[in-house]
Amino acid sequence: MNYYQITVGTLGAHSHIRGLGLDERYEPLANSQGMVGQGKARKAAGLILKMVQEGKMAGRAVLMAGPPSTGKTAIAMGMAQSLGSDVPFTMIAASEVFSLSMSKTEALTQALRRSIGVRIKEETEIIEGEVVEIQIDRSLTGATKTGKLTIKTTDMETVYDLGNKMVDALSKEKVLAGDVISIDKASGRITKLGRSVARSKDYDAMGADTKFVQCPEGELQQRKEVTHTVSLHEIDVINSRTQGFLALFAGDTGEIKPELREQINGKVGEWREEGKATVVPGVLFIDEVHMLDIECFSFLNRALENELAPIVIMASNRGMAKIRGTKYKSPHGLPIDLLDRVLIITTKPYEIEDIEQIIKIRCDEEDVKLTPDALHVLTQMVPGTTLRYALNFISCANILARRRKSDVVDKEDLRRCYMYFMDEKRSVQWLKEQQGNLMFEEVEDDNAMQM
Numbered sequence: 001m002n003y004y005q006i007t008v009g010t011l012g013a014h015s016h017i018r019g020l021g022l023d024e025r026y027e028p029l030a031n032s033q034g035m036v037g038q039g040k041a042r043k044a045a046g047l048i049l050k051m052v053q054e055g056k057m058a059g060r061a062v063l064m065a066g067p068p069s070t071g072k073t074a075i076a077m078g079m080a081q082s083l084g085s086d087v088p089f090t091m092i093a094a095s096e097v098f099s100l101s102m103s104k105t106e107a108l109t110q111a112l113r114r115s116i117g118v119r120i121k122e123e124t125e126i127i128e129g130e131v132v133e134i135q136i137d138r139s140l141t142g143a144t145k146t147g148k149l150t151i152k153t154t155d156m157e158t159v160y161d162l163g164n165k166m167v168d169a170l171s172k173e174k175v176l177a178g179d180v181i182s183i184d185k186a187s188g189r190i191t192k193l194g195r196s197v198a199r200s201k202d203y204d205a206m207g208a209d210t211k212f213v214q215c216p217e218g219e220l221q222q223r224k225e226v227t228h229t230v231s232l233h234e235i236d237v238i239n240s241r242t243q244g245f246l247a248l249f250a251g252d253t254g255e256i257k258p259e260l261r262e263q264i265n266g267k268v269g270e271w272r273e274e275g276k277a278t279v280v281p282g283v284l285f286i287d288e289v290h291m292l293d294i295e296c297f298s299f300l301n302r303a304l305e306n307e308l309a310p311i312v313i314m315a316s317n318r319g320m321a322k323i324r325g326t327k328y329k330s331p332h333g334l335p336i337d338l339l340d341r342v343l344i345i346t347t348k349p350y351e352i353e354d355i356e357q358i359i360k361i362r363c364d365e366e367d368v369k370l371t372p373d374a375l376h377v378l379t380q381m382v383p384g385t386t387l388r389y390a391l392n393f394i395s396c397a398n399i400l401a402r403r404r405k406s407d408v409v410d411k412e413d414l415r416r417c418y419m420y421f422m423d424e425k426r427s428v429q430w431l432k433e434q435q436g437n438l439m440f441e442e443v444e445d446d447n448a449m450q451m
Helices: 039-053 072-083 104-114 164-172 232-239 258-274 294-303 352-365 372-384 387-403 411-420 424-433 446-450
Strands: 061-065 089-093 116-138 145-152 157-162 179-184 190-196 221-231 277-281 283-287 311-316 320-322 329-331 342-346
Touching (some): 039 072, 039 311, 039 342, 061 072, 072 283, 072 311, 104 116, 104 232, 104 283, 116 157, 116 232, 145 164, 157 164, 164 190, 258 277, 352 372, 352 387, 372 387, 372 411
Parallel strands (some): 061 311, 283 311
Antiparallel strands (some): 116 145, 116 179, 116 277, 145 157, 179 190, 320 329
């Protein structure tokens, strides 16, 4: 028997998304940043993104509604990529609210406060200059290390005594004479800025990624304004006596008292008035929002009216559906009073040309090559099944192709995958054929199902 060692890369369903694929006028490009089709929805998402970045849209809600496999989550991921790391973006599934070891409202509150950033400004003293010489003295046992660091700017030169901690920090950063470094006096953190331009001709062997910078001018010690962005939830956890700072890493934050949150809100308000901090409203994305119940919807209605509220983006693939926790039906499974305050973005099924482009993008992402016939077959398969079903075939067919020692997936590989794995329609047909052979097939009567 022949064994083949096949490695499958760990790729996510939306790992190919790099942004919304819009130009500077917020017009959707045909194929950009991993986004294809859904031009109207992408443009609407781009306008919302612009308002979020300018801080003009907080405490509002957006609903993305459309059939399954129409790119609702992909658009949300594109928004997250476009916002950057400085603006908080939190993504949850609505069912998570019911599976956590805390109340539903507490889970939603934590998600909302994760989506609100606080940009804190503080002044710090730094030492910035070019390293002239490093002398390190070790004891006989090697337990203690001391040394001297000679550092200069264009105007002055100074020698600093080094302790054990600073010697280790310099060794960790691999600092050498000729490097331009920055030292934070408060924390002792060392940042390597690059090599001095004056030393560029001293060494023949330099890496391609070596960065040359000018020797700093003026004083060695300078005061610089540093900005940190943290979420309100992180401030809550750090100040919670029952949890403390380590809960940020453990993940088990538990319930946080409302009184503590009120105090933190008041303190953040003081920082804003003093100019020490600014609030950055981020984005909370709730997927499958129809899974929330009427209590959660009522809480969201109230939370959106708070002064500190992010923009809430929801996604639903339901039509007229029952509101969970009630016997009433409503569009998208959301109460009418919440629908009244949301902006609704609709998505539609992809055109056949868009489907072909999406398959090509996923093949590039997964490093898979398809023959023209295989690409045509996979594209034509989607209208009869689903886009997700077809995209799942790419990796499976690639494994079959590699087993027959081919680097290109052919339509025969797709045919074998089609035989191995059923789609939803064929699964329903199979169930009808197996009627009576499977367990627990009792069907409740219509009156019982309506209760």
